[in-house]
Amino acid sequence: MSVQTYTIGELCREFDVTPRSLRFYEYKELLHPIRDGQRRLFTQSDRARLKLILRGKRFGFSLAEIKDLLDLYGVGDGQLTQLTATLEAAERHRVELTQKRDELNTALADLDEQIGQIQRLLEEKSRHHAAE
Amino acid sequence: MSVQTYTIGELCREFDVTPRSLRFYEYKELLHPIRDGQRRLFTQSDRARLKLILRGKRFGFSLAEIKDLLDLYGVGDGQLTQLTATLEAAERHRVELTQKRDELNTALADLDEQIGQIQRLLEEKSRHHAAE
DNA sequence: GACGACCTTGACGTGAACGTAAGGGGAAGC
DNA sequence: GCTTCCCCTTACGTTCACGTCAAGGTCGTC
Numbered sequence: 001m002s003v004q005t006y007t008i009g010e011l012c013r014e015f016d017v018t019p020r021s022l023r024f025y026e027y028k029e030l031l032h033p034i035r036d037g038q039r040r041l042f043t044q045s046d047r048a049r050l051k052l053i054l055r056g057k058r059f060g061f062s063l064a065e066i067k068d069l070l071d072l073y074g075v076g077d078g079q080l081t082q083l084t085a086t087l088e089a090a091e092r093h094r095v096e097l098t099q100k101r102d103e104l105n106t107a108l109a110d111l112d113e114q115i116g117q118i119q120r121l122l123e124e125k126s127r128h129h130a131a132e
Numbered sequence: 133m134s135v136q137t138y139t140i141g142e143l144c145r146e147f148d149v150t151p152r153s154l155r156f157y158e159y160k161e162l163l164h165p166i167r168d169g170q171r172r173l174f175t176q177s178d179r180a181r182l183k184l185i186l187r188g189k190r191f192g193f194s195l196a197e198i199k200d201l202l203d204l205y206g207v208g209d210g211q212l213t214q215l216t217a218t219l220e221a222a223e224r225h226r227v228e229l230t231q232k233r234d235e236l237n238t239a240l241a242d243l244d245e246q247i248g249q250i251q252r253l254l255e256e257k258s259r260h261h262a263a264e
Numbered sequence: 265g266a267c268g269a270c271c272t273t274g275a276c277g278t279g280a281a282c283g284t285a286a287g288g289g290g291a292a293g294c
Numbered sequence: 295g296c297t298t299c300c301c302c303t304t305a306c307g308t309t310c311a312c313g314t315c316a317a318g319g320t321c322g323t324c
Contacts, residue, residue: 007301008300020282020284021282024282037289039300055235059192059236059239060192060193080254080258083257090246090247094243094247097243100190100236101233101236103187108226111225112226114207114222118218118222121215122215122216125215139271140270140271152312155272155273171270171272189311
């Protein structure tokens with residue numbers, strides 16, 4: 001039962017990123033592919049981390065921030081102090097995400113209002129048009 | 133009743149940004165302050181746009197994207213075709229934001245699960261500790 | 265009338281996140 | 295054996311979003 005791995009090309013096609021990006025993420029220590037000679041072999045763990053990286057990027061986090069967050073998702077065992085620190089970091093991140101969600105909802109409400117205004121303007125226009 | 137305006141410093145203090153940034157946003161045509169001689173006078177409209185700029189940045193939009201979106205928020209009157217195009221753009225943006233919100237909720241759920249795991253680990257540790 | 269606070273326009277510098285050649289290695293197919 | 299992929303490293307280039315001087319104008323005040 002050999003563990004499934006992915007070549008760089010496979011991951012690139014799946015997630016629509018360039019090889020350069022994956023190598024860059026490795027260089028920045030966000031991914032840790034193993035090697036088959038020169039070639040990189042990305043593990044399931046790498047694939048999961050990549051998902052989180054791309055998600056983080058879509059929310060405007062820097063790679064440095066994402067790197068810190070990724071460490072939260074790799075908890076296996078450790079010292080109690082380590083775990084406590086990790087928990088605190090995770091909860092800080094939770095607060096941050098919650099704020100972001102609230103702000104996003106505000107943005108959506110604003111946008112809806114804007115869309116409503118445009119629609120009213122369009123209706124008005126069409127009434128004028130019909131009245132001519 | 134003269135319309136209220138803000139100096140660059142006032143806006144900077146209020147929103148915690150640098151003058152350089154505001155000048156940069158003007159250079160990029162995201163803000164359009166009027167002039168008192170050499171000096172910039174930012175209007176209420178500029179202030180509102182700045183709010184949206186900063187919000188957009190927090191969600192990871194580029195200044196170029198934000199510029200496009202800002203135009204949606206400046207609808208007064210225009211040709212019907214213009215309005216229709218604006219409406220379509222606004223609705224596309226709405227879809228984008230909605231997706232972002234859904235993904236954000238997924239991220240929050242994942243994080244909660246992670247936090248739960250860490251808490252279970254901590255409890256286990258403390259039980260072992262108590263058993264010694 | 266000098267001083268400090270605040271503003272201006274250049275213009276070069278910077279960090280992040282890659283893009284893009286240049287040159288090379290190894291396996292698979294004809 | 296040659297070509298075609300797919301991969302590799304090294305290294306310089308690029309874009310974005312500003313930061314950071316430099317040099318100077320314009321107020322109010324002491």
